[in-house]
Amino acid sequence: MDIAEHMLRTGSRGFRDDLARAVDDLSRSVKGLGLSWSLAWHDVVSRYRGSILGPFWITLSMAVMVLGIGFLYAELQNIPLATTLPFVALGIVFWGLISQTVIEGCESFVQAAGMLSQTSLPMLTFVWRTVLRNLAALLHHLVIVVAVVAGFGLWRTMDLPLALAGLALVLANVSWMCLLTAIISARFRDIPQIVMSVMQFSMFMTPVFWQPGERVGLMDAVLTWNPFFHMLDAIRAPLMGVAPEASTFSVLVVMALAGWAVAFGLFTATRRRIVHYL
Amino acid sequence: MSRSAKPPTAPPRPDQAFISVRGLTLRFPVYGYDAKSLKKHLARVAVGGRLDQARHGSTTVTAITGLDLELRAGDRLGLIGHNGSGKTTLLRALSGAYEPDEGQIEVRGKIAPLLDLSLGIDPTATGLENIRLRGRIAGLSARQVEEKLDEIAGFTGLGPFLAMPLKTYSAGMQARLAFAVATAVDADVLLMDEWIAVGDADFQKIAHQRLLGLVERAGILVLASHDLDLIRLYCNKVMRMDAGVGSEVVPVKALDELLARPSVR
Numbered sequence: 259m260d261i262a263e264h265m266l267r268t269g270s271r272g273f274r275d276d277l278a279r280a281v282d283d284l285s286r287s288v289k290g291l292g293l294s295w296s297l298a299w300h301d302v303v304s305r306y307r308g309s310i311l312g313p314f315w316i317t318l319s320m321a322v323m324v325l326g327i328g329f330l331y332a333e334l335q336n337i338p339l340a341t342t343l344p345f346v347a348l349g350i351v352f353w354g355l356i357s358q359t360v361i362e363g364c365e366s367f368v369q370a371a372g373m374l375s376q377t378s379l380p381m382l383t384f385v386w387r388t389v390l391r392n393l394a395a396l397l398h399h400l401v402i403v404v405a406v407v408a409g410f411g412l413w414r415t416m417d418l419p420l421a422l423a424g425l426a427l428v429l430a431n432v433s434w435m436c437l438l439t440a441i442i443s444a445r446f447r448d449i450p451q452i453v454m455s456v457m458q459f460s461m462f463m464t465p466v467f468w469q470p471g472e473r474v475g476l477m478d479a480v481l482t483w484n485p486f487f488h489m490l491d492a493i494r495a496p497l498m499g500v501a502p503e504a505s506t507f508s509v510l511v512v513m514a515l516a517g518w519a520v521a522f523g524l525f526t527a528t529r530r531r532i533v534h535y536l
Numbered sequence: 537m538s539r540s541a542k543p544p545t546a547p548p549r550p551d552q553a554f555i556s557v558r559g560l561t562l563r564f565p566v567y568g569y570d571a572k573s574l575k576k577h578l579a580r581v582a583v584g585g586r587l588d589q590a591r592h593g594s595t596t597v598t599a600i601t602g603l604d605l606e607l608r609a610g611d612r613l614g615l616i617g618h619n620g621s622g623k624t625t626l627l628r629a630l631s632g633a634y635e636p637d638e639g640q641i642e643v644r645g646k647i648a649p650l651l652d653l654s655l656g657i658d659p660t661a662t663g664l665e666n667i668r669l670r671g672r673i674a675g676l677s678a679r680q681v682e683e684k685l686d687e688i689a690g691f692t693g694l695g696p697f698l699a700m701p702l703k704t705y706s707a708g709m710q711a712r713l714a715f716a717v718a719t720a721v722d723a724d725v726l727l728m729d730e731w732i733a734v735g736d737a738d739f740q741k742i743a744h745q746r747l748l749g750l751v752e753r754a755g756i757l758v759l760a761s762h763d764l765d766l767i768r769l770y771c772n773k774v775m776r777m778d779a780g781v782g783s784e785v786v787p788v789k790a791l792d793e794l795l796a797r798p799s800v801r
Contacts, residue, residue: 263724265632265647268640269561296672304660307701373673376651378632445567530635534565 265378270530280526287382294386301391313398320350321402327467335469342469344406348494349466351399356432356489357457359392363436364443364450371536381525381532385437389429407497415499424492424502427510431489434517441524444535460486485513553645553724553755555630557605561638562622562629562780564597599625602639603782605775609724609755614767614788616760616795617777623760626777627651627727630758645724645755648674650732653714663698663705663713664689670717684720691746692716693739708735715743719750726754731766764791 270276287294306312324347332342363385367374370384407413443449464486471477481487488506495502600622607613615623628634629641631649656673657666667688671681689698692712694705702710711734718732732747733740751757751770761767767774768788776783776794786794 263644263646265643266640267629267632267636267642269636269638292678293672296669296678300658300661300665300669303665304658307660372652372655375633376628376631376649376655377673378647379673531565533633533635535567 273526276529277526280522280529283380283525283529284382284522287380287386290380290383291386293379294383295390297383297387298390298394301387302394313395314401316354316395317399317401320354320399324350324402331467331469337469340410344410344412344498345469345494346467347402347406348497349490351396351402352428352490352493353461353464353466353486354399355392355396356428356486357461358395359389359432360435360439361450361454361457362388362392363432363439364453366436366440367444367532368440368536374533374536381529382437385433385440388436388440389433392432393429403497412497412499417496417499420496420502421493424496424507424510427492427507427514428489430514431485431510431517434514434521437525438517438521441521441528441532444532445528460484464490466490485509488513552609554609554643555605555607555725555756555758556642557603557630557639559639560600560603560605560626560629560636560641561598562600562625562634563637564599566595566597598780600629600780600782603780605782605785607756607758607773607785611773612751612757612759612771613785614759614761614771614774614791615777616762616764616767616774616791620779621777622780622782623777624651624729625780626782627729627758627760630725630727643725646675646722647725647727648721648723648754649727650718651727651729653711653718653732653734655718657702657710657714659703659710660701662701663692663694666702666713667698667717670714671720674718674721676721688716688720691720691742708739711735712739719746722753723750724755726751726757728757728759730761731759731763731770764795767791 268275302313306315309315311318324343327350328339328343328346331337331346332339335342366384366388367381370387373379374381374384407416439449439453443453463480464484465481470481473481482505488503488509491502492506492510495506603622603626605613615626617623625634627649628651629636630643631647631651632643633649656670658669661669664685667685668678668681671684671688672678676684692698694709694713697705697709698713702713705713715732715734732743734743757770759767759771768791771788773785774788774791774794775785776797778799783794783797
């Protein structure tokens with residue numbers, strides 16, 4: 259008999275030991291990323307079972323929103339449609355990725371209560387599940403991105419590698435937010451409501467639809483101190499053929515490191531308890 | 537006569553399954569639904585005083601106290617005890633879901649918790665999709681699932697129904713499917729909360745055979761049950777739990793003596 263699997267669980271032996279366990283959870287969850295993907299894909303399939311368009315329904319409703327808001331804001335802000343429409347389209351698609359991942363992050367552990375309370379599956383598997391599920395949704399919405407990139411000739415000026423680097427940094431950031439909201443929402447059931455309000459508020463404070471004007475006074479403050487502006491701009495600006503702000507990428511790197519340190523610290527401290535919160 | 541029967545103390549061979557639990561204590565913080573609200577928590581901080589935790593609904597229940605357990609390959613342990621004595625909690629701790637507060641749990645071998653057959657079952661998905669998903673959750677790789685798919689599908693006896701959503705199944709059919717998937721995984725350590733009996737008379741017979749085969753192949757079985765005949769039938773050792781305290785492990789022939797004791801310690 260070949261027995262490779264071995265499990266050792268002990269009472270808490272201090273922070274360092276807990277940290278080692280949390281890291282072990284992380285490495286097991288990364289090795290088992292295939293399971294996260296299976297669960298995520300199953301979520302996508304089962305959510306749209308029986309519908310003809312499936313996840314493309316969201317894509318379609320986004321497209322309608324893009325057209326409506328694109329035309330309206332072109333008129334309101336007096337900017338040519340050829341600039342506004344791609345701006346709004348990319349804004350809505352990538353804002354959707356950011357806000358949905360953070361909002362759905364709240365349910366990551368709560369939804370998995372059954373599995374967490376009777377198997378030794380790594381907890382972070384369920385965080386990756388949420389992130390991958392939203393990435394799968396993004397793949398559908400890429401139809402819109404491809405349409406504007408082709409339709410407005412953005413491919414001539416865009417910087418695709420930089421946009422992909424931006425996407426990678428955004429994913430690094432949304433995943434720690436996802437972990438953080440997952441833990442706190444498991445403990446306090448008010449959090450999902452708060453997260454939803456915060457994300458809705460942020461949508462209006464972030465240039466998703468509206469073009470940022472002169473960077474003076476309040477406008478400058480809103481853009482500089484809004485993490486979501488940097489996240490969105492890191493993907494959108496390179497696709498639009500504009501250089502993102504010099505500080506954007508460093509802000510995202512620092513935010514990812516600091517965010518992961520906080521979220522992982524909290525995970526280390528609460529990991530033993532999370533299953534009891536559920 | 538059985539009091540002298542102690543668990544074997546020889547160190548386990550490295551290639552064999554074993555379970556070693558030492559001084560296991562498990563406490564559950566019970567977060568009352570009141571205490572789950574953030575407002576209460578903030579209010580508590582705002583007041584600034586150090587208030588007794590219990591007054592805010594966050595009390596602690598000690599589910600298992602100082603439990604020791606050593607099992608080797610070939611051991612089939614029956615867990616007995618009243619409701620709430622900690623049997624299921626112990627099984628969940630052995631599955632790796634609960635972290636000990638004190639003491640340690642060491643398990644070598646692949647663990648298959650058959651605690652809840654409906655785990656990971658999605659009623660809106662088809663039978664085949666459920667087999668794939670449940671197999672993945674149980675730790676099979678995508679390829680292993682595909683290899684076992686025919687065998688599992690054949691065992692359910694559901695034939696063309698496997699392409700239909702589970703919600704169109706009768707309760708018995710659903711149970712057949714769940715059982716077939718849950719028992720498709722070869723494991724070294726099998727954890728069961730009550731012996732699983734599902735389906736009609738015919739199915740029960742083959743299900744029984746399959747479960748016996750699984751137990752036979754597994755190194756270790758831990759079965760929590762209130763059915764003493766069942767325990768006499770399938771187990772060779774028993775342990776009694778009483779309010780979170782475990783007795784020593786005795787051979788199953790000493791079951792009556794174990795039951796006759798007023799309490800375990």
